[in-house]
Amino acid sequence: MSEKPARRRRWTWLPLLFVLFVARGAAAQAEPPPVQRDVDLSWDTDKSLLYLDIGFRDIIDDGIRNKLSRGLPTTIVLTATIQKAGSGEPLSSTTQTCRITWHVWEEAYYVEIVRPGSSQARWTTTLEGVLRRCAEAHRLLAGDATQVSPALQLYARGTIQINPVSAEVLQQLKRWVMRPSSTGTAAPGDALFSTFAGLFMQRIGDAEHEIHFFTRARLPTRFSSKAEERRAQ
């Protein structure tokens, strides 16, 4: 009488144990956590604008450097939100998008940069010229006094993506993967097909390469743009 219920109870725990096991494994292999990076935040006291300065040359590894000179465009996107120290609520955000195309015959890089309020296209012949423009962001407009109080301690959270896959392209890919014309993989519904589609779509994710970062909270430095202009003149 006493054995049977006990055995039943053990069996009912098995699926739960399995879920916990799988979830534990899944959690262990989840995305790497954001890394801390040095970012300078500064207020232009004349114009009440908040600027962000950041460098991320270290993530442009050899693979990406090689990719830059393959003749096809490479896009580097920096996005960041400005947040109040101790709070998870974004106060403002900014982005810089850089598209680099190596011109095979000109042997020069064509660099298109889009930042808040501006866009520019430039040529450069050296990788250093590319990195200076695309792996660094100087005076990137990140907010103004209506959004961010100048007295606040702030930190930034952000993402750097290499070749982000746009939603439209992703959708096209998904549709194609769902029905891979002229491929010998498998048919939808097969475990095999799911393997490929899963490998394919899930691994693509949002970009070819992506890192998340955050910064230490601090009071932004201050500068006067008018004074700088006077000095420059």
Added chain:
Amino acid sequence: MMGAYRPRSFVRLARLGALLVALPRLAQAETEPAPPNPPENTTETPTVSAAPAAPPAAAPSAEPAPSESAPPPPSAFDASTSEPAPSPTAPPAPCDCDGEHGERPSSRVRYELEGIVVRGNTRTSRRVVMRYVPFKPGDIIDVNNPAFELLRYRLLGTGFFREVELSLEKGSRRGQVLLVIEVSERNTIVVNDVWMGLSKDADVQGPDKGQARPLTAYAGLDVAETNLAGTGITLGGAAAFAQYQLGLRLHFLDPAFVGSKWMVAGTLLYNNAHDFFGNARVMQAGSPQGEGELTDYAIVAYKRLGGTLGFGRDLSVSTQVWAHYRLEAIDADYPKAASHQRGFDREPIDFNIIRGKSWLSTVRATLQHDTRDQPFLPTQGWLVTLNGEFSLLPSAVSYNYQKIEAHATHFWQLPWHGDVVSLDLYGGAIAGNAPFFEQFYVGDLSDFLPDRVLGMNFDRRPPPNFLGTQIVEERYGDYALKLLAEYRLQLYRGQRSIYGIDAFAGGGIYALANARTFSDPPTGYSGLARIPVDLTATLGIRADTAVGGFTFSLSNALGFAFTGKGPAAQQGSTP
């Protein structure tokens, strides 16, 4: 103004920013090829075209900043300038220390494609790679054409390659380039399916009568090489085993038959199996189970040897059509005479197969429309399959029947937590004398019973019969209907070896009937109980992983707790 500057989602913002740079050309490239713009003078003129620069829009994340704080105003080279910019006709001017050339006015870089080079393909033939390349020598290619991006992912999506890199190299003349496709091959032998389970009361040859094992195991495996000898052809094999049963399959798929858009698929099959017939209190003559004694079932032992050959093609990105021819030789043996209790009446058992050797020859047409967003854990879209199978040369073969099936599933994502609801409708009908393995089987409709594996039935239990209807009298039928609703709870999403884990729970109703179900219903049932329907339910976990999709369901195990009984079996006597 600045109010709009405040973001809700910076990720969305980033994607939009990238999109604005990358995709103004998308629509153009998708709808029309890049207009030919060959270099006028290939010896002197750089290949950068004089086309108006596509204006990269300002970052969407911010409203235009206050004018006094904005970065320097757009120069003549600013892409926002709408004036056609002069084509660069001279090599870059001497540069500053870091090689700056200043601003140039074109964002469209185009070349004449001289050739396509495939590297790294040690096993996969060049022809297989070229199947996915939408360019040919002589084309004018725009480096911003998203077809390059799609090409890379499509090659990855074949499953043949671990890495794919595209690059352009100088051609033999100025303005010409070579498209280099560098691939790194991967293992292409994959496990397609795994079956394991327990059958109840399926030990047909126990060591001694009355000592048959109550539970017996079955197992199976389907393995495929998806890139056979580098040709892109899939060749696979499957085997399933149970007690005294064996099923083998050999299947192949050529996704581009002689380089055309037609696909060819074929299957060779061999089954040495048996199946269980009779509802209750079976009497049989000429059977090793016992002459004239009451047993639980009668057994059909049969062998199938044959195959299918089919052609298919894509009608669109979401619709595919197939036509298959099938030829099988069947050899069946079963008791010379057998009867069972159907309701309270004793009737002869119809085994729905010809004793001895027989032939099956059919043509099957399949139309599939699939708009799901994911194959294993879809969140939206339709999956609709229509199937029609008809005997070919009915006068020359043993079975003359027509079978139609329709299966539609729709998925909706709910606004909370990414949960998904799906509705699944299945229906089918058979006219004529189809062999039993082609009929609709109750185990394929009820989640409480194991499905057939490679066409073999490993279980002989009747359905649970929650509603107390005559469904318990039906094992194989000519008409089937099933409606199932399912709720999927999102537990985990990842990007490495486990892509997603969902818990699911579903329930529905199904019906299985023959022509006699209504014209000559079994005795012992009245009113609504004459409608052969039952409830089904499912509960478990689905995991989408790098090695395939897995479903762990409790309903099959729960099925051991519910065994339906007809009125005769419940009373334990024959009137």
